[in-house]
Structures are given as C-alpha cells and as structure tokens.
Amino acid sequence: MSAPSKTGTVYGLGLGPGAVDLMTVRADRLLRGARHVAFFRKAGRSGQARRIVDGMIPDGAVEFPMEYPVTTEIPLSDPRYNEILSEFYADCTAHLRALAEAGEDVVVLCEGDPFFYGSFMHLYTRLKDDVPVQVVPAITGMSAAWTATGAPITWGDDVLTVLMGTLPEDDLARRMADTDALVVMKIGRNIDKVRRALKTAGRYDAAWLVEYAAMPTQTVTPLADAGDKITPYFSIIIVHGQGRRP
C-alpha cells in the first residue's frame, strides 16, 4: 500500500444475538458513525442483520445489501453450490475492496460473532491481504440461548460440544452421548434427525429448545414439549452440563 493512511478499513461488525442493547459499545459506536453499511440477505427479504440495527444507521449512509444467489435450493453436495457461492463472495469482496481503496471505511453487519460459523469469514479471507480488516467480536447466539434457559451451560470441568444439525445422525448421537454440555445449531429442517439422535444418546429429556434467543419473540421450551413446529433458522438446542458445584 503506497498510501496506507488513506486506505479505509472493512469492519466485520458482530451484532450479537439480536437485542440492540446486547451489541458492544464498540459496535454501537462504529455503526452510528458509519458511512457505508453492507449486509447479507436472502433475495426478497429485508435480512436479519439489517433488521437488528433498524433505526441505528446514520442518515446519508450508503447501504450495500449482498443477496445470496443460493441458500437451500441447491444441495451442498452439488459442485455448483460452491462455485456459485464462491463467485458471489468474489463479487462482494470486489465492491468492499474498492470502497476501502477509495479511502472509505465499511461496516459489514454480522449476526452473532463473526468468526463463529459466520458468513463474514468468506469475505475476510478474500480481503485481509489487500486492505485493513478488523473483526469486532460479539455475543454468540448460543450464549443468548443458554442465558435464556435460566441455567448455566457449564460448571467446573464440564466438556462443551457444539454440533450442527446437518451432521449424520450416528455422528450426532455418538457425540451427544460423549459430552457434558451440548449446543446444537442449524436444526431447522434437521429437527427429526436431531430428536432421534438425542434419544439414542439418552439426552432427549434434558434438552431445551430456544427460539429467537434475546429477541422479543424469544421462547424457551423443553424439547419434548415443543411439538412439531420448530422455527427454521433461529432455533438452538441446549443440554446443560452438570459439573462440580460447591
């Protein structure tokens, strides 16, 4: 960089679980001073990250929605899935890089914590060698979920395992049986498989379903009582550890 003092910074701005006052002071300050605000969304939707910060973006700031070309329409196993997404991330990156090179700071809104199963990392790895990128960590959705249950997730020397509901059933069941505390994410369309795996592992009756953690619509229900209707995206399953407690 010949004139580094003029290059802008791309911020991966962790928003946390969704309550505006659970954003960090740093994220709040950066957002309220932003001139360029980028965010992912599904085509035709307003986007959850953008919704969280409604009313916080300064007048005159330029918004840059990045619309996923595919999400669930093409199976992950199809090679086109990775190709299409890769091209999409390259396009987004080109825009953000151009802004930074023109001296503009850009805030990229990230639900949860950017480096924990986030989409921002796909931009981060493509940008970090070219322009300054700073990641602002945030409260994970799972922290909000276990807080919502009103009981600690881990005590003493408890082992915590975080699993995606997309994993094969036998792998899920084996790992669920072999941990103290458990978090399961991405459970929407995998819920039946996740239920069976929890039963096989003997953890079903101790499992809680948290929907929309830290949002006004938050619900906390024993999984066994949750019935068939599970929110597709914002659901997290929690099984608490039972470790040492004086």
Add this chain to the structure above:
Amino acid sequence: MSAPSKTGTVYGLGLGPGAVDLMTVRADRLLRGARHVAFFRKAGRSGQARRIVDGMIPDGAVEFPMEYPVTTEIPLSDPRYNEILSEFYADCTAHLRALAEAGEDVVVLCEGDPFFYGSFMHLYTRLKDDVPVQVVPAITGMSAAWTATGAPITWGDDVLTVLMGTLPEDDLARRMADTDALVVMKIGRNIDKVRRALKTAGRYDAAWLVEYAAMPTQTVTPLADAGDKITPYFSIIIVHGQGRRP
C-alpha cells in the same frame, strides 16, 4: 414477595473478555447507574473483574468485594474444598439477598459470560428463588481469543469442543483428536499435560496460544513457539476448524 415492586434486582453483569468497549451497551448502562457493585477477588488482589471497570463505577456507589477463602491452596479432591467454598457462597448470597430485600439493585461483576464456567452461577442458584436475578450475557474469553488469532474458529459443519486443562491427559488427548475446532481453557498449571495431549492427538502444530485476549497485553503465538512461560490464568489454546469454505 409481599411487595415485589420494592424488591431490588441482582444483576449478573457479564463484562466480556476485558476491553471496556467490548462490554455490551446494556452492561455499560447498568454499571454506570449502579448504587451497589459486588465482585469476586482473591484476598490481597484488586480483582480482574474490578480492574476491567476501573473508572466506570459512579461516585458514591458501594463496593462489595467477595474474597475467595481458598482457590488453589487446597486440592479439589479434598472434601474441605467444597465445604469452605459453599459456606463462602452462602455468606455472599446472604449479603446480596439482604440488599435486594431492602429494595436495592446490585450489580455483580462477572468476567466473560456469567453462565459459561463463571463463579456467578454459584450465587445465582442460591438467589434465584428468593429475589429477582437477571443475567446479562457477554462475549466469552474464547470468542476474544479466536478473534485475536485472525482466523475463524469454525466453518460449515465443524464440530467445536471446549475442554478444561484440568481433565485427565488421556481424556484430553482422545477428545482433541475427535473434534474439528478446539478450545482449551484453565491451562495454567496444566500446560505440560495439555501439550502432551495435543501431541498425542496430532494437533500440537496447529495450536495457538492466546494470552490476555482483548486486553492491552494480548499476545498470540503458535503454541510450539511459546516456550515454557505461560500466563497462569488468562491463557486460552485455540485450534481452528478447517470445514467447508466456498
């Protein structure tokens, strides 16, 4: 409660990893308006939680340090350990309950996220049936640690396992080999055991040591280069997942 509107609330206030501007907006607001501020510390020390908020506690607020009667002097296996700690938590609880019953709100400072391996949970379980208790979640130390490494901890369907260095070596090694992404905490005096377990699991060369994440003294070092000097308390080991990335 005969007059619930007069009863105060005890707040388990998550402070996050240690940088003041990584506190949430909610925690910042509650702290700056606090009349009673309680915190744990080791006898003779200022206490890390209290240090984080230096300069933020309002003039005139009453501070209540809760000094651990033992920490590492008595082995965990000694039955006196649990007895002494249990009595200590009961004493702290009595004081906080009395304040709340007198109509006072109390903020209890908690490093990291209160429900994630925190000490606050020992007060929470003793208070929650008697007076209103609210837990304010926060960024975990491990989030700050993986952010500090400049690389995402988990991608795609990665499994994340969180282990305490206090576990037996063979259990550590087995679990380290059986996960994608890995976090090891409480490593201070267990560092030699943790190193051996990482080597057995084939993860040693991919491990990072993060000390004082998000604090001014933060360091990030490949564990293999870290030498023998490890900060006793604020060290976290990170091994990144390598999952799907378009």
